[in-house]
Amino acid sequence: MKPxxxxxxxxxxxxxxLIDDEWHALRGTVHSQGLTxxxxxxxxxxxxxxxxxxxxxxxxxxxxxxxxxxSVHAPLPHGLDPAVPHQAVGASAGAHxxxxxxxxxxxxxxxxxxxxxxGQKQLVFLDAAGAQAGFVLSSRFH
Amino acid sequence: xxxxxxxALEPAELPQARAESPAHHRELREWTAAIRAGDAAAFTTFYxxxxxxxxxxxxxxxxxxxxxxxxxxxxxxxxxxRSFSVFDEEERLWAWLCRVxxxxxxxxxxxxxxxxxxxxxxxxxxxxxxxxxxHRLSISLQHALELLPDNDRxxxxxxxxxxxxxxxxxxTTGQTYKALESRLSRLRQKVKLNLLxxxxxxxxx
Numbered sequence: 001m002k003p004x005x006x007x008x009x010x011x012x013x014x015x016x017x018l019i020d021d022e023w024h025a026l027r028g029t030v031h032s033q034g035l036t037x038x039x040x041x042x043x044x045x046x047x048x049x050x051x052x053x054x055x056x057x058x059x060x061x062x063x064x065x066x067x068x069x070x071s072v073h074a075p076l077p078h079g080l081d082p083a084v085p086h087q088a089v090g091a092s093a094g095a096h097x098x099x100x101x102x103x104x105x106x107x108x109x110x111x112x113x114x115x116x117x118x119g120q121k122q123l124v125f126l127d128a129a130g131a132q133a134g135f136v137l138s139s140r141f142h
Numbered sequence: 143x144x145x146x147x148x149x150a151l152e153p154a155e156l157p158q159a160r161a162e163s164p165a166h167h168r169e170l171r172e173w174t175a176a177i178r179a180g181d182a183a184a185f186t187t188f189y190x191x192x193x194x195x196x197x198x199x200x201x202x203x204x205x206x207x208x209x210x211x212x213x214x215x216x217x218x219x220x221x222x223x224r225s226f227s228v229f230d231e232e233e234r235l236w237a238w239l240c241r242v243x244x245x246x247x248x249x250x251x252x253x254x255x256x257x258x259x260x261x262x263x264x265x266x267x268x269x270x271x272x273x274x275x276x277h278r279l280s281i282s283l284q285h286a287l288e289l290l291p292d293n294d295r296x297x298x299x300x301x302x303x304x305x306x307x308x309x310x311x312x313x314t315t316g317q318t319y320k321a322l323e324s325r326l327s328r329l330r331q332k333v334k335l336n337l338l339x340x341x342x343x344x345x346x347x
Contacts, residue, residue: 009303010280010283010303012302012303012305013283013298013299013302013303014198014279014280014283015194016301016302016330017283017286017330017333017334017337018194018197018198018201018334019194020330020334022208022212023194023197026212026215026216027193027194029216030189030193030215030216030219031186031189031193033216033219033220034185034189034219034220034222034223035182035185035186037220037223037224038180038182038185038223039180039182041180041223041224042179042180045180
């Protein structure tokens with residue numbers, strides 16, 4: 001590429017007059033100094049780019065760690081505390097959750113289901129211990 | 143051989159806005175971007191093309207003081223290398239180069255002013271338009287040549303403007319090749335001395 005600077009026929013004479021040994025020496029010196037500075041500037045630029053990349057990577061890591069830490073250690077909504085299963089409350093739907101014991105206690109005493117166990121139909125009492133002890137019939141069955 | 147007349151040495155026309163093609167703009171942009179990116183080959187090409195032109199500009203700014211012009215050229219080139227800009231027009235590139243050179247020269251003068259305390263800051267350095275360096279140098283060259291005898295001017299023209307082979311010139315002038323070389327060398331020295339003196343007096347007055 002080479003954009004040609006302005007020149008005229010008189011430039012040839014002017015150049016012949018101005019260009020001497022001292023000019024050649026200066027030209028060589030300044031050129032090599034320029035190349036040295038150019039190389040140093042290029043290396044400096046590369047160093048800055050590397051530093052910037054490292055800083056970006058570190059910032060991304062920190063951000064990720066922060067997000068992860070918050071997601072792991074964030075306090076659960078009050079109703080979802082696993083230590084209090086009886087009072088579990090659905091966060092979004094507002095539905096109540098109950099334990100198995102609670103569910104069984106909702107059935108009347110002596111409740112049973114007809115279940116098929118190993119191909120045979122069996123009567124399964126929800127309160128197995130109560131069934132062993134026997135049930136007291138209420139007066140209306142007499 | 144033609145006589146070197148003053149008409150032949152009229153100041154070169156000032157650089158005019160040249161019609162530059164989009165391809166030229168693109169090339170210039172790529173070239174300056176390469177220098178900016180630290181491409182040594184691109185810088186070398188730039189330096190080959192512009193160092194002498196910048197030196198001439200600085201020579202006018204420095205009123206013919208070669209030592210100052212050379213010192214400031216060194217500073218200017220290093221400044222350019224550190225923060226090269228991207229251009230797509232040659233004129234704008236040259237205007238920027240001149241601005242950097244002028245600022246480097248002003249800085250140089252300020253430092254010298256502080257050291258010596260009596261050197262005035264040259265006002266013309268603030269005013270000199272980029273395009274006028276070649277014009278002023280041409281005028282000074284013209285004056286320098288006027289001080290030479292006709293036959294010497296004729297010889298210079300033949301050797302450096304018409305680019306006649308020296309062997310041929312030696313035969314024409316009836317001198318040996320070596321003697322002609324020596325004569326041309328002395329003439330160049332004399333013209334340079336006159337030119338620098340004219341620059342000094344012209345810009346100093």
